Amino acid sequence: MDNPIIVTLEKVTKRFPAGKTEFTALNKIELTFRKGEFSGLVGPSGSGKTTLLNIIGSLDCPSEGVATVLGKNISSLSHKESAELRNYGIGFIFQTYNLLPVYSVYDNVEFALLLQKISAPKRRKAVMDALEWVGLADRAKSRPSTLSGGECQRVAIARAMVKRPALVLADEPSANLDSQNSHMIVQTMKRLNRELNTTFIFSTHDEKVMQYLDRIIYLKDGMVERDERKSED
Amino acid sequence: MLELKLAFKNLFGSGLRTWLNVTVLSIAFVIILFYNGMLDGWNMQAQRDTIEWEIGSGQVWHPDYDPYDPYTFADSHSKIPSTISSLIERGDAAAILLTQATAYPGGRMINTLIKGVDPNQKVLKIPSALLIEDNSDPEYIPAVIGSRFAKSAHLKEGDRVLVRWRDANGTFDAREITIVSVFRTNVPTVDLNQIFIPLEKLREMTSMFDEATLIVLSDMAGVPVQQDGWSYKNQDYLLKDLKDIMAAKKGGSFVISGLLLAIALLAIFDTQVLSIFRRQKEIGTYIALGMTRKKVVGIFTIEGTTHSILAILLGMAWGVPFLMLLQKTGIPMPSNADQAGIAIADKITPYYGAGMILTSVILVVLSSLVVSYIPTRKISGMKPTDALRGKIV
Numbered sequence: 001m002d003n004p005i006i007v008t009l010e011k012v013t014k015r016f017p018a019g020k021t022e023f024t025a026l027n028k029i030e031l032t033f034r035k036g037e038f039s040g041l042v043g044p045s046g047s048g049k050t051t052l053l054n055i056i057g058s059l060d061c062p063s064e065g066v067a068t069v070l071g072k073n074i075s076s077l078s079h080k081e082s083a084e085l086r087n088y089g090i091g092f093i094f095q096t097y098n099l100l101p102v103y104s105v106y107d108n109v110e111f112a113l114l115l116q117k118i119s120a121p122k123r124r125k126a127v128m129d130a131l132e133w134v135g136l137a138d139r140a141k142s143r144p145s146t147l148s149g150g151e152c153q154r155v156a157i158a159r160a161m162v163k164r165p166a167l168v169l170a171d172e173p174s175a176n177l178d179s180q181n182s183h184m185i186v187q188t189m190k191r192l193n194r195e196l197n198t199t200f201i202f203s204t205h206d207e208k209v210m211q212y213l214d215r216i217i218y219l220k221d222g223m224v225e226r227d228e229r230k231s232e233d
Numbered sequence: 234m235l236e237l238k239l240a241f242k243n244l245f246g247s248g249l250r251t252w253l254n255v256t257v258l259s260i261a262f263v264i265i266l267f268y269n270g271m272l273d274g275w276n277m278q279a280q281r282d283t284i285e286w287e288i289g290s291g292q293v294w295h296p297d298y299d300p301y302d303p304y305t306f307a308d309s310h311s312k313i314p315s316t317i318s319s320l321i322e323r324g325d326a327a328a329i330l331l332t333q334a335t336a337y338p339g340g341r342m343i344n345t346l347i348k349g350v351d352p353n354q355k356v357l358k359i360p361s362a363l364l365i366e367d368n369s370d371p372e373y374i375p376a377v378i379g380s381r382f383a384k385s386a387h388l389k390e391g392d393r394v395l396v397r398w399r400d401a402n403g404t405f406d407a408r409e410i411t412i413v414s415v416f417r418t419n420v421p422t423v424d425l426n427q428i429f430i431p432l433e434k435l436r437e438m439t440s441m442f443d444e445a446t447l448i449v450l451s452d453m454a455g456v457p458v459q460q461d462g463w464s465y466k467n468q469d470y471l472l473k474d475l476k477d478i479m480a481a482k483k484g485g486s487f488v489i490s491g492l493l494l495a496i497a498l499l500a501i502f503d504t505q506v507l508s509i510f511r512r513q514k515e516i517g518t519y520i521a522l523g524m525t526r527k528k529v530v531g532i533f534t535i536e537g538t539t540h541s542i543l544a545i546l547l548g549m550a551w552g553v554p555f556l557m558l559l560q561k562t563g564i565p566m567p568s569n570a571d572q573a574g575i576a577i578a579d580k581i582t583p584y585y586g587a588g589m590i591l592t593s594v595i596l597v598v599l600s601s602l603v604v605s606y607i608p609t610r611k612i613s614g615m616k617p618t619d620a621l622r623g624k625i626v
């Protein structure tokens with residue numbers, strides 16, 4: 001437990017306008033995440049998992065409280081600074097993969113690097129490495145539309161990992177996958193977590209995913225209900 | 234560069250709609266080129282014809298001569314200044330004497346302008362060489378007229394017609410002239426109600442010996458020394474009316490070009506709005522991947538603008554052969570088109586100048602840039618979380 005803390009949430013509250021009143025999606029969340037953690041937010045639909053991941057990913061700001069991610073206070077970042085934080089520090093994996101359909105698998109993965117100033121040969125190596133990690137090097141030239149759901153999600157993992165971010169946020173990554181593919185992608189991520197010491201935060205209500213998590217944070221009605229760590233065997 | 238690459242990929246990826254837009258825009262582009270090419274060709278032809286038939290490289294006017302006021306014609310004649318006469322002797326200028334007259338073809342009465350020209354002049358295209366006098370018959374007056382006048386006065390080659398004029402002393406005199414030739418010209422202002430007869434004959438008829446109203450200069454004449462109040466008018470001055478008319482026509486072409494372009498641009502605008510609406514998730518993904526909103530706006534703007542680049546390429550592909558063909562065959566004009574009083578040929582040879590083409594290209598690209606950009610500003614106000622959820626904005 002000596003790893004440094006990279007995400008700190010202090011009394012993070014998020015309210016959304018709902019008609020004339022407001023709806024509290026997150027209520028005074030207090031959490032920290034350390035480097036190398038493989039953890040997940042678990043809870044029923046509407047419990048605030050996505051909202052919390054969006055705040056950690058600097059796609060949204062808390063209404064109250066302070067979210068500090070990789071040393072940056074999310075609320076104080078300009079558009080450009082938060083883009084930079086996401087670009088260099090955070091990888092996203094979505095339930096619906098969100099691959100760019102007109103791009104090849106290779107281009108999709110390379111995209112993340114194109115935003116950084118990385119030379120072409122280095123880029124090529126990094127992309128091919130990332131595709132090796134997820135076992136899709138031979139599909140580099142394929143279009144996402146020709147891939148299965150599991151393959152698409154693996155491309156998305158490669159895209160999130162290729163820039164070797166400190167933090168990866170995976171929002172219900174297995175929700176659209178069958179059981180075999182669900183196991184496979186979580187195993188892939190677990191391996192990358194060990195090899196690269198990347199911090200993963202999931203959101204899920206999938207038992208298959210949960211069994212791989214080192215820490216499970218139960219959310220209910222926008223509040224942390226329980227925060228369980230698996231004892232090291 | 235990333236934006237450009239993405240824009241092309243997205244455009245080619247989105248298929249039919251793109252090509253529909255590109256085709257419409259390419260049609261607008263080619264029609265703009267065609268229309269402006271036709272006007273420029275017409276303008277050049279009209280200027281060239283007007284220079285060749287009427288104004289030469291410039292003119293020197295009698296101090297009282299005012300082409301817009303026929304009442305001045307009676308008094309605007311005098312001996313030709315010596316600096317000009319030497320030009321005439323060299324063949325670099327032609328003297329013209331004007332007299333208002335009334336012609337009576339077939340019992341009708343028509344106000345005309347008799348122009349005395351030297352049969353030997355080479356400055357203007359008027360077929361003055363056909364004005365051969367008959368030495369045995371001093372009463373014989375050969376005349377050439379333009380086809381429009383011939384038609385309106387029902388005159389033809391060989392016809393004789395009575396004309397009545399005032400001489401230098403204001404006394405009426407009348408004689409018959411003989412139409413020796415009817416010439417065709419694109420320049421109505423040397424045609425309608427004008428009668429060309431030998432200069433010496435007119436001088437003799439009006440007792441205006443050695444006199445002239447105006448001198449037309451050839452391009453060898455240079456700028457003459459102005460003498461005795463006679464004033465030099467350069468080509469620009471003399472072409473002003475024509476240029477004003479052409480400018481008005483050009484204005485009309487802008488309106489038509491603008492309308493055409495507007496239709497094409499509306500399609501692009503619509504596509505942009507739709508694509509931003511439909512591709513919210515993609516926009517959210519770009520932002521999640523660390524793209525700034527500015528860059529995303531850039532991608533979509535470039536994507537819209539790329540329509541115009543493709544349209545120009547497509548327009549070149551089918552437009553160049555089409556426009557070349559029109560240039561080769563010329564564009565036939567309706568025979569009554571010259572009623573507008575501006576020189577117009579039976580066929581116009583369009584002229585596609587580099588400047589005109591460049592202006593059109595820039596116009597198309599810039600305007601599509603603007604209509605592509607306007608809808609994309611919506612992206613800046615979009616919340617990435619909403620965009621990712623594909624929530625309707």
Ligand SMILES: Nc1ncnc2c1ncn2[C@@H]1O[C@H](COP(=O)(O)OP(=O)(O)O)[C@@H](O)[C@H]1O
Binds near residue numbers: 025043045
């Ligand atoms: N942009 C928004 N505007 C209004 N309400 C929202 C918005 N985003 C989320 N919510 C609401 O906040 C609650 C939590 O949503 P979410 O974080 O997506 O839950 P989960 O991911 O756990 O299913 C839900 O009730 C949802 O309707």
Ligand SMILES: [Mg+2]
Binds near residue numbers: 049050051171172
């Ligand atoms: Mg969710």
